[in-house]
Amino acid sequence: LSKGRLLFELDQRADALTALDRLYEQHKDDVRVLYPLSLEFERIGAYRNSITAMTRLLQFSPAGLVENAPIFLQQRAYPLRFRDLVTREAEAVRVDPFLYFSMIRQESLFEEGARSYAAAQGLAQIIPDTARWVAEQQGHPDWSNELIYRPYINVNFGAYYLDWVRDYLDGNLVSALVGYNAGPGNSEYWRELSGPDDTIFVEVLGVNEPRLYVQLILANVYHYTRLYGSP
Numbered sequence: 001l002s003k004g005r006l007l008f009e010l011d012q013r014a015d016a017l018t019a020l021d022r023l024y025e026q027h028k029d030d031v032r033v034l035y036p037l038s039l040e041f042e043r044i045g046a047y048r049n050s051i052t053a054m055t056r057l058l059q060f061s062p063a064g065l066v067e068n069a070p071i072f073l074q075q076r077a078y079p080l081r082f083r084d085l086v087t088r089e090a091e092a093v094r095v096d097p098f099l100y101f102s103m104i105r106q107e108s109l110f111e112e113g114a115r116s117y118a119a120a121q122g123l124a125q126i127i128p129d130t131a132r133w134v135a136e137q138q139g140h141p142d143w144s145n146e147l148i149y150r151p152y153i154n155v156n157f158g159a160y161y162l163d164w165v166r167d168y169l170d171g172n173l174v175s176a177l178v179g180y181n182a183g184p185g186n187s188e189y190w191r192e193l194s195g196p197d198d199t200i201f202v203e204v205l206g207v208n209e210p211r212l213y214v215q216l217i218l219a220n221v222y223h224y225t226r227l228y229g230s231p
Contacts, residue, residue, distance in 0.1 A: 008044050013113045020049045031060045047081050048111035078223045081110040089155050093163035102220030112151050121148050124158025134160050174198045182210040
């Protein structure tokens with residue numbers, strides 16, 4: 001833990017997270033360690049690791065269902081990280097903030113330095129081409145891709161793109177979530193196959209990933225709404 005903490009202090013975030021990932025793997029089956037580990041991860045700003053450790057702890061809970069576990073544990077598994085920023089950007093594009101929190105949790109577990117195998121980046125996992133396009137639409141001068149890791153830019157760009165995809169797909173938010181994950185063209189094609197019923201639409205998705213993506217986000221929305229009531 002001290003190595004990861006030191007690397008964070010030296011602003012070597014990627015190496016720090018690698019060290020913390022190893023620490024989590026060493027202790028992921030020890031219920032006595034997971035709780036203090038999650039708290040320490042949170043304290044140093046390693047939110048992905050904190051959520052992962054807390055979610056793992058809840059799996060060992062005799063309560064069974066997540067919603068039967070102590071509330072303070074649930075809220076650490078479903079936190080409102082970057083609360084003011086996420087709420088502001090969601091409301092600016094007329095999206096329920098809980099849905100945007102749910103989406104960011106699914107995309108990155110609130111890890112601002114996250115990068116996927118498909119080169120999606122930051123909290124809202126935006127690929128470079130999309131980031132460049134949004135920057136052009138918003139008139140950002142001297143855009144460079146490194147800026148996408150800044151939370152206030154990433155969350156703004158993610159909300160902007162989700163809003164654009166929703167408008168492109170006739171205002172349907174479920175279609176927009178699929179479009180955000182798998183591309184608006186694919187979402188449009190699957191919607192043409194399914195018709196207006198959202199349940200049928202999710203079932204006809206030709207790729208498993210967007211189906212699971214939507215299902216997990218909706219599950220997140222359930223937990224956020226149940227735990228917090230209002231953003």
